[in-house]
Amino acid sequence: MRLPPYLYLLFASSTAAAFAADQAEPASVAVPIGDAPQENEPGVQAPENLIIEGLTDQSTTEMSFDDGITYFRYGVVVRGRGVEIVANQVALSQEVGLIIADGQVRIQSEGQYFVGDHVEYNYKTGQVRAENFRAGVAPFYTGGLTLNGNFETHNYSAGDTFFTTDDLKEPAFRVRAKEFRVIDGSRVEAKDATVVMGDKGTIPVPYYKRELRKHDTFWRFTPGYRSYFGPFLLSGYYFPVTTNILAGAKVDLYTKRGLGVGPDISWDFPRAGKGNFQYYYINDNEPRTDPLDRPIREDRHRISFSHQATLRTNLTAKVVVREQSDPYIVRDFFETEYRNNTQPRSFLELSQLWSNWSMNLMAQPQLNEFYETVERLPDVKLSGLRQQIGETPLFYESESSLAYLRFQPGSDLFDPQAELKTDYSAMRGDSFHQILWPQNYFGWLNFTPRVGGRLTQYGETEGFGTTFDDRTRFIFNTGAEISTKASRLWAGAENKFFDVDGLRHIVEPSVNYVFVPEPNYRPNELPQFDREIPSLRLLPIDFPDYNAIDSIDTQNVLRFGLRNKLQTKRDGEIQDLVHWALYTDWRLDPREDQSTFSDIYSDLDLRPRSWLGVSSEIRYDAEEGYFNASYNALTISPNDTWSWRGGHRYFRGGPEFGPDSDNNTFFSSLYYKFNENWGTRITHHFEARDGTLEEQYYTIYRDFRNWTGGLTFRLRDQRTRSDDFTVAFTFQLKAFPRYRLGDDQNEHSFLLGS
Numbered sequence: 001m002r003l004p005p006y007l008y009l010l011f012a013s014s015t016a017a018a019f020a021a022d023q024a025e026p027a028s029v030a031v032p033i034g035d036a037p038q039e040n041e042p043g044v045q046a047p048e049n050l051i052i053e054g055l056t057d058q059s060t061t062e063m064s065f066d067d068g069i070t071y072f073r074y075g076v077v078v079r080g081r082g083v084e085i086v087a088n089q090v091a092l093s094q095e096v097g098l099i100i101a102d103g104q105v106r107i108q109s110e111g112q113y114f115v116g117d118h119v120e121y122n123y124k125t126g127q128v129r130a131e132n133f134r135a136g137v138a139p140f141y142t143g144g145l146t147l148n149g150n151f152e153t154h155n156y157s158a159g160d161t162f163f164t165t166d167d168l169k170e171p172a173f174r175v176r177a178k179e180f181r182v183i184d185g186s187r188v189e190a191k192d193a194t195v196v197m198g199d200k201g202t203i204p205v206p207y208y209k210r211e212l213r214k215h216d217t218f219w220r221f222t223p224g225y226r227s228y229f230g231p232f233l234l235s236g237y238y239f240p241v242t243t244n245i246l247a248g249a250k251v252d253l254y255t256k257r258g259l260g261v262g263p264d265i266s267w268d269f270p271r272a273g274k275g276n277f278q279y280y281y282i283n284d285n286e287p288r289t290d291p292l293d294r295p296i297r298e299d300r301h302r303i304s305f306s307h308q309a310t311l312r313t314n315l316t317a318k319v320v321v322r323e324q325s326d327p328y329i330v331r332d333f334f335e336t337e338y339r340n341n342t343q344p345r346s347f348l349e350l351s352q353l354w355s356n357w358s359m360n361l362m363a364q365p366q367l368n369e370f371y372e373t374v375e376r377l378p379d380v381k382l383s384g385l386r387q388q389i390g391e392t393p394l395f396y397e398s399e400s401s402l403a404y405l406r407f408q409p410g411s412d413l414f415d416p417q418a419e420l421k422t423d424y425s426a427m428r429g430d431s432f433h434q435i436l437w438p439q440n441y442f443g444w445l446n447f448t449p450r451v452g453g454r455l456t457q458y459g460e461t462e463g464f465g466t467t468f469d470d471r472t473r474f475i476f477n478t479g480a481e482i483s484t485k486a487s488r489l490w491a492g493a494e495n496k497f498f499d500v501d502g503l504r505h506i507v508e509p510s511v512n513y514v515f516v517p518e519p520n521y522r523p524n525e526l527p528q529f530d531r532e533i534p535s536l537r538l539l540p541i542d543f544p545d546y547n548a549i550d551s552i553d554t555q556n557v558l559r560f561g562l563r564n565k566l567q568t569k570r571d572g573e574i575q576d577l578v579h580w581a582l583y584t585d586w587r588l589d590p591r592e593d594q595s596t597f598s599d600i601y602s603d604l605d606l607r608p609r610s611w612l613g614v615s616s617e618i619r620y621d622a623e624e625g626y627f628n629a630s631y632n633a634l635t636i637s638p639n640d641t642w643s644w645r646g647g648h649r650y651f652r653g654g655p656e657f658g659p660d661s662d663n664n665t666f667f668s669s670l671y672y673k674f675n676e677n678w679g680t681r682i683t684h685h686f687e688a689r690d691g692t693l694e695e696q697y698y699t700i701y702r703d704f705r706n707w708t709g710g711l712t713f714r715l716r717d718q719r720t721r722s723d724d725f726t727v728a729f730t731f732q733l734k735a736f737p738r739y740r741l742g743d744d745q746n747e748h749s750f751l752l753g754s
Contacts, residue, residue: 050079051078054075055076059073072091073089076088076090076101078090083108083123083151085106086105087103087104088105089101089103090102096124097122097125100120102117105118109151114128118130119131125152126152128148130146131145131147140164141164141165142180146158155184156182157179157181158179158182175205176196177193178191189207190209219235219238220235220236220238221731222753224729224752226725228332229256236251246265248264252333257287258282258285259283261280262279262281263278263279264278273308276305277305278303278305280302280334281301283298296326296328297326302329305319305320306318306321315352317349318347318349320346346365348363349362359382360381360383362376362378363376370410372409373408374529375425376404378404379402380402381399383399383400393438394435396436397544400432401431402430404427405428406425407423407527408423409421423464424461424527426461426462427457428458428529432543434452434453437450444484445482448480449478451477451478452477453475454475454543454552455473455474457470457471458472468525473520477515477516478515479542482512484508484509484510485507486506490502503566504566504568505565505567506565506566508564510561510563511558512541512542512559512561513557514555514556514559516552516554517554522553523553528550528551529549530551531551534656534657536619536629537601538584538585554591556588561581562582562583563579563582576607578604580603581601582601584598584600601617602616602617602618602619603616604618612635615631616630617631617632627652628652631649633645633648641672641673642673644671645669646666646667649664651663663689664687665685665686665688668683669682677702680699681697683748692717694717695714695715695716695717696715697713697748697751698712698714699712699713699744704731711728712728714727714748714751726752730750
């Protein structure tokens with residue numbers, strides 16, 4: 001659609017006035033992409049706009065009434081239809097939907113990057129044409145004289161072009177051809193191509209084809225040395241069995257421990273679901289001892305199987321099997337996995353979701369007898385999601401379950417207190433129902449009273465030393481939540497040092513009251529399956545969020561919460577400068593195991609600059625006057641040359657968390673890039689309780705153009721055992737990295753290949 005002349009005149013005069021006013025910010029205009037809806041036309045949304053902004057105070061706009069073209073000069077950015085174009089000059093023809101950009105042109109669209117001298121883009125059809133260009137869809141890069149294609153279909157044709165996975169300006173490896181074709185964004189093809197190695201080496205290739213996805217067949221190697229292993233080589237070979245199945249063989253050679261082998265299979269079927277299977281076996285020559293100084297078995301293995309599928313719409317299934325010969329094989333040979341989950345579970349779960357209801361079936365056996373487990377054989381739960389009752393102002397929610405449960409204490413191989421525990425089992429039926437009445441007063445005060453009840457039926461408990469017969473417990477609960485939200489905007493607030501462009505303060509106070517009278521059976525009179533587990537955070541107080549069914553007891557408590565946010569605009573997006581939450585409980589009628597006031601909890605995140613962040617989590621006992629837990633961290637990342645993260649973690653342990661559960665740890669991680677090819681990371685963990693530098697990491701990174709490598713030294717002080725020293729070399733192709741960005745910082749053991 002071509003705009004009438006008087007609209008161009010209005011557009012030109014308003015733009016000229018904006019520049020004449022000498023504003024601090026460059027001019028910004030919105031140009032409709034589609035036809036505007038007719039006046040008062042119902043159900044029609046306003047057309048999408050192209051947002052065109054000047055990048056400098058010198059940016060100008062000119063109109064040509066003869067050919068209907070608008071010219072934007074001296075630095076322009078255009079945004080719309082998921083595409084961003086930056087150029088020295090842009091010519092816009094709204095009638096045909098054509099944008100012609102010249103001079104240092106950069107285009108970004110859905111992970112695709114184009115840089116060139118001259119680019120033509122039609123935002124109505126998605127067609128793009130470029131001259132003297134470079135482009136990239138990581139991890140592949142190309143460049144040449146001409147490019148024709150379509151952003152929407154991802155089909156392109158490039159002439160006099162090279163193709164490479166080397167992300168440097170002068171790639172060491174590249175494929176040249178008169179024409180490359182990218183088909184559906186999934187593969188690239190060329191005829192009469194030439195492989196260029198360095199400056200001189202060339203290899204003719206009559207027909208070149210490359211899938212733009214991960215290699216189907218590949219090796220993985222990690223050589224190194226560890227004081228517990230001796231020299232070692234971790235290796236694996238992976239290959240496709242069919243289109244949807246990838247198989248592999250893991251072969252790990254440890255000079256002290258022996259040979260670890262096992263298959264590794266993963267699959268992904270569109271209808272049947274995806275999963276993986278891993279088996280690992282090693283006849284351990286030096287298995288060491290457990291925490292009680294007893295020898296660990298030499299014949300060691302682990303099985304890991306998982307599969308998840310969508311059986312039909314909103315019906316999903318997931319099965320996980322984790323079986324192992326002893327509690328420490330994963331710790332010894334799969335350290336990263338062990339750090340994330342020290343006691344893996346095995347279970348089968350089916351979930352069906354409707355608009356207002358959901359049903360869940362959980363079956364959980366004890367496959368590893370050394371791990372304490374609550375077996376569910378099975379546990380079926382029907383949940384009524386919060387929903388309105390007819391045309392009334394009332395809402396209803398519920399949760400009902402039927403289960404056969406068995407508590408298995410495990411063995412003293414992992415839990416030294418296991419001998420003091422006995423196994424027991426029982427049937428349990430539980431049904432909870434609640435009515436809520438959400439209301440709003442004065443347009444700003446939210447008040448939601450609620451009332452509910454719970455009936456739980458326990459069958460006769462079976463097991464050695466148990467004395468519970470059939471029992472029925474009744475629970476009544478009531479309460480109310482009051483909350484509000486207020487905000488204030490200072491649109492003109494600016495501060496260049498703190499990168500502030502406007503300020504908005506949001507405050508959200510809340511009070512949640514819960515009253516549960518004493519039930520007819522207290523927790524010590526019932527078998528404990530779903531019991532309250534000690535936590536560093538405040539547990540939920542209202543139902544059904546509080547899900548420790550067998551530990552439900554009398555409550556008369558007020559939970560106070562206060563949430564503050566201070567926001568500003570950075571790079572066109574809203575960002576929190578401050579996000580601070582405070583909350584605590586006032587127990588009006590505390591139980592014998594409770595104090596009148598809970599600890600005060602504080603969660604604070606500060607972002608004074610986009611590259612500077614502070615995080616803090618504090619748990620303070622106001623009655624005793626000391627901290628029970630605190631975590632404070634500072635992150636500095638001003639550029640891609642260096643970054644630093646350091647902090648302190650403190651926890652005042654207790655018997656409920658196990659022996660030696662307290663800690664007072666300082667940590668630091670520094671990354672520095674010397675140049676484009678070399679970098680280093682240094683990480684320390686220092687335990688202040690006994691002055692022990694527990695863990696030290698020193699990594700040297702090297703960029704080898706098409707792949708990267710890291711040489712890592714680690715030293716761990718084991719206190720009662722000999723020091724654990726490890727050195728390993730890991731490497732990966734840039735085009736298909738083995739680890740995600742930042743994994744080496746968050747999970748240091750990745751650097752050791754385990």
